[in-house]
Amino acid sequence: MDESLMVLTRLLMGLGHLALFLVAAPLLQGFIKTSKAFWQMRQGPSILQPYRDLRKLLNKEELISEHASWMFLLTPRIALVSTLMAALVIPNAWGWAPLSGWGDLFLFGASLGLVRLFSTLSGLEGASTFGGMGSSRELFVGLLTEPALLLGLIVLAFITGTTSLQGMTSGLVTISPIFIPRLLVLIALVMVSIAEMGRIPVDNPDTHLELTMIHEGMLLEYSGTSLALLSFAEQVKQLLLLCLLAQIVWPSGLISASDGLLGLLWALGFAGVKVAVLGFFFATVESFFVKRRLFLLPNYLATSTAAAILALVSLWFIRGQI
């Protein structure tokens, strides 16, 4: 009886967790856009614009390329769902993840990988040059980011002694924010997430110039619902990455449900602020840097990988285990 209750509560909490991410994702997107507008000294769109875009797209008629097959329609759904699967292992404002268990940091990376697989495949669906180009570049970036991301997370896992993201977050609380390996990991992960989010200097999210675009290239054929789902998935992913970073930067303020509603709200607000700050930071980066050439990316991501490895080495040095 009571364990079925347990299950039920767990399920509800999980749904809430998802809902939170779903709701917050476009907001973050809007916030980043506005902060970019701020740096560009212009009157940006309202912070709620992403919601409107999504609604508009959802209601639009959908155009499908004549060369496309059923995969074309499958991709956006898979992309969104897989991103949500990733969301299920990301600790939320309260440092709680519904599906946490050891090794789920690999699950996080792999889910994003699944998204990549499908989106690159459907990039080829349209039989157009742009799609193929997008896919090709995306694959390239992807295979470079994956090691960096994984190594960074692994080092955190070593610091905290667990491979579950939730455990890591709670473990990091007790560790000083200026613990050197941690800082190095931070650098690594920040660089990685820039690549993952498809932002300058890796990719330019708001251009459709064939020379520059990577991610948009694959989406070129999409419209209506599917496009909505895809961009929504993109936004969720962005939020996930920021959450991850946020919990690493300063995972304090995880106030468990025991502190009552106020506590919960406070934690939520705190997390929100952290994410917002990070978002602003990325906006800043994006406004102050330029996009690099594709073949300069290896060096860029190599840097982040190196940072991760350095973090590893330094960790063992500090612990005096080498």
Place this chain on the structure above:
Amino acid sequence: MFSKGSRSIRQLLMSLSIGLAVVGLILGTVLTFLGGEWHKTGLHFFTEAGAGISLTWKLDGLTAFFLCILLLGQSFSSLYALGYLQEYEEKKKPLRSFYVSWFLFLGSMFGVLLADDGFTFLLTWEMMSLFSFFLVLYEHEDLQNRKAAYIYLIMTHVGTVFLTAAVLYLYAMSGSFAFEVWAKAAPTLTIIQLNLLFIAFFIGLGTKAGFVPFHIWLPYAHSAAPSPVSSLMSGVMVKVALYLFIRLVWLTLGPGPVWWGWLFLAIGALSALIGILYASVQSDIKKLLAFSTIENVGILGMALGSAFLARSWHNAWAMDLALLAFFWHTLQHMLFKSMLFMGAGNIIQATHTRNLERLGGLLKRMPKTGLGALIGIIGITALPQLGGFWGELLLFQSLWVNTSQLLNGWSKVVLPLFIGLLALVGGLSIATFVKWFGISFLGQARSLVAEKAKEAHPVQVITPLIMSGLAVLSVLWPAGTLALINLPLLVMRDGETLGIGSVIGKPIHMTSVYLMIFSLLLLTVVILSKRKARRVTPTWNCGSPLTPSMQYSATGLTKPIRILFAKVLGSHRQVDRNFEGTPYSLHSLNYEGEIKAVFEDIFYRPLIRGLLWVATQIRKLQEGNIHLYLGYLLITMIVVLILAR
């Protein structure tokens, strides 16, 4: 068209093969559930071979697991062959030799798995190589295939030289061929002897398994063979070699020094990286798969290495994880790689080309084949929620545990790097299979043959789907899979007896949960996003009409990889443009790009050249001059007289 007789023969024989496999599976299951100590101690039986030698066989948990793999592979490949062979009949190509070698090949694989002494092992092992060689040779009209078969047999034979040497050495040391006796004798050997034996086994078995740098035969052979055979070779035969690593090294030579584990890990990583790199730049659908086999063998090798390390560091948890990863991945890879080879087989029969550049848009024409292939690539790229992913997760975890349990030492830095490398391999494999699937199935047909492609014989499309069903089942019911994996673990774990359940945390048991949640979410999303208004339009191409040649080519898709790893691949390109007078109008452009087979150039060509040189020198001895011959005689006489004084 073709004779009724041959058809009925085909159906008879192949269903016989399937039947045997199914019966075997059922028997195995019954035996397993009857329980008893047999999977720990083993069931012994033997056949008399005269002259005091008798072939001894043993069935224990380890063997049982691999037998299960073999039987699955056999049943599915036979089912597939049932459809696939029809084409040969239509071409009036006699199938006698195929059937004979088919059954003998399967039989000898059983033999290798069951063999319990060195003599039996060598006998069956050689026969396995031999009959697989005949199968590879089946399409001998093509010179390339003959070359492939030749390289294959020679390579395995060289491998066998090392095996034979090791076996005979152990025989000389222990005075018996039986594995048990060896296991008893092993501790008495000096460390140098052990190391030598290990190296011999490593080279011998590694050649068969396809470890870099002994892998060169594998891409040729696996792509030259008919698809059912390729799926057997990639799915099962390679695993047999790995089985022997466990049987002969893990169980017989014992723990051994730490560097064995490191060697496995390093060679495994090398194979994985090289394999997937070469796969990513292939344009031949079967070669690509073959190279990816090398990659997966590498991953399995890494798992084995991690297990060896954990064993020598007495780290039970990491060892269990690694072994679990090993067996899990063995099973999954068998399923997925066979599926992919079958998909490739369908494509080849439909289009009669293996060149990606001439395919495209097949998903519309062969949807069922496409579905199977899609599931296949999700599995083989180790992405959630299929089994492939969980295997790698376990491997990651075991490496991680290994590292964190270590007290100190540089290993703590090196081991995690392997995790990073594995991640890189994962990324590359995604790229590879996006290329494989995307170029062949998606977009526009790049040639007339692809245009005309028809869906294959129903059996050939059903088989992969059944296999994918099995793959899903293995994830949906992890308890069953784990029970299967528990069999070999019982044999391999020395000492402690806690079941896997206790050491393994929950994720691996929750695979089903993950899968269900995933499919639920997918369902909801699909339902929610039901849209009525859809319109099919031409692809937007800046207003100009879209031609197939405008799509990204297979070569183009992975070009960044080719450029990034140019050093490793030894890839180079040559473009010569021909301008008509003015530099503004390009008259013609000729592009040549090639990938060097670096290892052949570094290792094998010089070796062979040297050998032939020596041979020509020797031949000079016999140059037709009788006086010279008499001279040999005299000199021999004198030398003997002088030396033997």
Place this chain on the structure above:
Amino acid sequence: MVGISENMLNLFLFVLLTSGLIIVYSTRVKKALNWWTLQTIVVSILILVQGVYSREWEVLVVGVLLLIGKAGIIPILLRRVLRESKTEWVGEIYLKRTSSLVVAGALTLLAYDVTKPLVTLSQPGFRFGLVVGLALIFYGLLLMMIRKVAIVQVLGLLLIDNGIFIAGFFLTKGMPLLVEMGSMFDILIGIVITVILSKQMLENYHSLNVDHMRSLKG
């Protein structure tokens, strides 16, 4: 050698050895053949004397057979072939006559050296007999190696045979009759066959020059 005085024996041996050397040295086939015949006769005389003295009819028979068979039939056969093929010179190859003589000397020393452990054996002059035998064997081989006319190679063969015979004779007073007859018979047949062969050679190559036959290689 009871029955023959020490010096007598040494004289015999000397004749045998020198005849061998002369065969190696000679440039005309016929001359070499003659010298070989002489050598054979000497050998058979040696045996006959021995036989007469020790009254062993076996030995006598062997001696007579030797005289008839080897010294009689074989030279005739070979001469006929020579006449047909009109070969006169032994074709020198690799070694000229003088240098071949030097090599022959070296081989003699080798034979001497090889038989060193046998000094202890009974009977006077025994060892020298063995040495001469071995030396003749080596001469034969040498001859076959450095002359290209087929008949000369046959001569070499015969020389070897003589050598063996002498060696055997000095080692033991001849082998058992059966074996002796057998070997003798073999030699005879052998020569007949080589003669047939050299006839065929003539048909095919129009000369007895062995050096033409180099088509089978590798």
Place this chain on the structure above:
Amino acid sequence: MFIGVAMIAAVGMLLSTKYNYLRLLNSVALLLLTVSGGWTIRQTLSQGSYTYGSGLLYWDALSALLLSVIIMIAVYVILFSFGYMEAEIRENRFPKERLRWYYFWIWIFIATMLLVVSTPNLGIIWVGIEGTTLATTLLVGFYRNKQAVEAAWKYVILCTVGISFALLGTMLLFAAASPLLGQSLSALDWRMLPKVASQLDPTLFRLGALFAVVGYGAKVGFAPMHAWLPDAHSQAPSPVSALLSAVLLNCALYAILRWYSLARLTTLGPDLIGTILMCFGFLSLALMAGFILMQKDIKRLLAYSSVEHMGILALGFGLGTRETIWGASLHLVLHGLTKANLFVIIGNLVQKTGTRHMSRIHGVFKLWPYTGIIMILGLLSITGTPPFGTFRSELSILSGLFKTGHPILGFLTLLFLTVIFAGFLYHFLQMLYGQPNESQQPGEGISTLILAIPLLVVLFLGLFIPQSLNQTLNQVVQVILGGV
């Protein structure tokens, strides 16, 4: 008695040139030969040894083994040569009336070999061996063309020289033994010799043994004295080649074995001869690997492989442990059968294609599937691939190498065998597959498969070695180790 049969048969061959007559006579002779031989073998094996007449003829297990090999292969080869030689005449490779001479010499040849294995006397063995040389010389030169004459000449010269060394060796032995056993045949009789073996004069015996081993070695074709062998085998008519490599070499080896087993009992001991044999064997293997790899002429290929197998045998016998001798004796039989079969089938092939150049033969499987199958079987058997019997025999020899503490040697041997395997496989694939050239007409009767009988025997022995054979082999081991 069967020697008599053979002799009479030989003479009988000369009486007429009619095919049917020859066939009939041959068949009768073969029948008699088989019966009498089989009876002798049974006697020998049941009693361990068998004496005939006044002790002039004597067999023990070893001779019985050789005897059986000779008879089996003689039957197989002569039956084959009916069709083959007549076809040769049709392609007028030689005039019809010479056919009887062919049979005459072949029967003489067989008779001499029978003599070799039926006498207990080292002297008479020598006579027999020399006899085989003479008997085969004209067979080698049978086609009377340039190459044939050349081959025959080299053959007779080299072998006779070699053999004459052996005669010297025999004389030395006689010199050593006659003081003890008297000036009679018994001084060369290996039933007597062991009794006095320990008192034999060491220096004499040592010198004698050396001469004998090298001399007979030349006849066996150990490298580097093998030069005559490929020429002779490639030029002789294929049935003769089969007899040469499958039986004659074994007979010469048999002579060496007699010396060897005698030497084991003397003060000389097994080591010296054993080592020499092993050196010969290893050298043969090493060199033949090179020759086989680069070979162009198919019959030469087979010839070289015979040398290689003689090398393996030498290794086996030279090592001198029970296991290796057992393996070597088995290998002696198996190699005989395999090689005879190969020469026969290849002879067919050469007759059909009219060339011995492997690079000019293609698509055998397309043209003559059964021949192709037999060739595959032969390839596998000659390279010692399981499940053929040769695998077992070679394995036991190799294991002996490892056991007696020559792992390096064993490993190298394995490598050489692999190189040889590579060579064979390459050449055979080249011939079996690919596009045949138009000139040849395809098609052959299923009756071709009858030719595969010896190979099937080898295959069977690979899977199961019957008790009786095993016993025989153990007896052979006993003979070689224990002298008598």
